[in-house]
Amino acid sequence: MQEIDPWGQFAIKDYEHVFKEFGLTALSKDISSRMGSFLFERGVIVAQRDFEKVVKRIESKKPFINITGIASSGPFHLGHKVDVDLFKFFKSKGAKNYFAVSDLDAFLSRPDEKIPDLKSAKKWAVQNVADLLALGLEKEDIYVQSKKQTRYYEFAFELSKKITKNTFEAVYGHVDLGKVAANFLQYADIMHPQLEEFSGPMPSITGIGLDQDPHARLTRDIAKRLPYKLEIPSFIYFKHQSGLQPGMKMSASHPQTAIFLSDTLAEVEKKIKRAFSGGQPTVEEHRSKGGNLEIDLVFEMLKFHYPNTKELGKIGSEFSSGKMLASELKQFAIDFFVPLLKEHQAKAAENLKLAEKTVYG
Numbered sequence: 001m002q003e004i005d006p007w008g009q010f011a012i013k014d015y016e017h018v019f020k021e022f023g024l025t026a027l028s029k030d031i032s033s034r035m036g037s038f039l040f041e042r043g044v045i046v047a048q049r050d051f052e053k054v055v056k057r058i059e060s061k062k063p064f065i066n067i068t069g070i071a072s073s074g075p076f077h078l079g080h081k082v083d084v085d086l087f088k089f090f091k092s093k094g095a096k097n098y099f100a101v102s103d104l105d106a107f108l109s110r111p112d113e114k115i116p117d118l119k120s121a122k123k124w125a126v127q128n129v130a131d132l133l134a135l136g137l138e139k140e141d142i143y144v145q146s147k148k149q150t151r152y153y154e155f156a157f158e159l160s161k162k163i164t165k166n167t168f169e170a171v172y173g174h175v176d177l178g179k180v181a182a183n184f185l186q187y188a189d190i191m192h193p194q195l196e197e198f199s200g201p202m203p204s205i206t207g208i209g210l211d212q213d214p215h216a217r218l219t220r221d222i223a224k225r226l227p228y229k230l231e232i233p234s235f236i237y238f239k240h241q242s243g244l245q246p247g248m249k250m251s252a253s254h255p256q257t258a259i260f261l262s263d264t265l266a267e268v269e270k271k272i273k274r275a276f277s278g279g280q281p282t283v284e285e286h287r288s289k290g291g292n293l294e295i296d297l298v299f300e301m302l303k304f305h306y307p308n309t310k311e312l313g314k315i316g317s318e319f320s321s322g323k324m325l326a327s328e329l330k331q332f333a334i335d336f337f338v339p340l341l342k343e344h345q346a347k348a349a350e351n352l353k354l355a356e357k358t359v360y361g
Helices: 015-022 029-035 052-059 078-092 103-109 118-134 150-160 165-172 177-194 210-223 265-274 283-289 297-305 309-321 326-350 352-360
Strands: 045-049 065-071 096-102 142-144 204-209 234-238
Touching (some): 065 103, 065 177, 078 204, 078 234, 096 118, 118 142, 118 326, 177 204, 210 234
Parallel strands (some): 065 204
8 A cells, every 4th residue: 555645755656546545536637628727737636525516616606715735844846836826726716715824834743953943934934925925826815824813723622622543643654743733733724714703614625735635534534523514625636746856756855856936046957957857868869769758857847837838738749759859858947947936036025024024913
């Protein structure tokens, strides 16, 4: 059986096995085509739990809850940007929006050498909020866990009585007290928008990586046992963007695996040039055999972020036929990502004061 570790760094390889093992439903081509987003069209979104009821709300133009979050334990990288892009997509469809910057989660669930105190988590939260604003979210979309209303914390304590030590250990394989406490906050993050004090009961959607499914399963189980009239939360799953070398996902814990939104432009260029390529060993062999798009990690980055599907298809065709060399594909990626990050960093700097106000009040 393949283990899924929400705090791990290794990429999931056998998606079909995980779907079967944990009861996930593959996202249908019909639903993907109806969404009108390249994240769905390109197979970045791969699975779901009860997404159909959210699709009905979108297509009937009725409100639904859009809730996700990121632990403030380090700088954002391109993998985090996919979370934000998906959140923005649902926002554009008329959702009620809740994006959690999880400073308490970061402090509780990360090792002391990384986040030694809550002050460190809040420091990262400031940069994370600035990044979210630069990526196009509004202040009203974002909340910081440690600044949330009292009702949120009351609800988290209520949830803590709905799960036993044995259940937690069966799902996660351990009972780390910090992670237990962090998880109760995660469950509250996903479900509290449906309380009457917030948006009220309605379908909700949370976009997560497949490795976060243990959280989703327990959230849905707890929701069924609450004395509230709540919709069972729906989840949608995206493939983890690979790191710059095979077998790893982008991870803030391993800087060599990721392109960070705060990297210098020279660092971005260097990392792309060093990324694992699907090109052939020699120019002659590449012209003859063509490149392998399935293993080329630069093309994968473009697949997750480059907005023009028609142009991306042309680039993929040229690379796989041997017309475009690996060095040329990497230069195309550099020419796309470097200006993108340069603009982002300028916007994040402009939003730093608003981010500080959001975190510290």
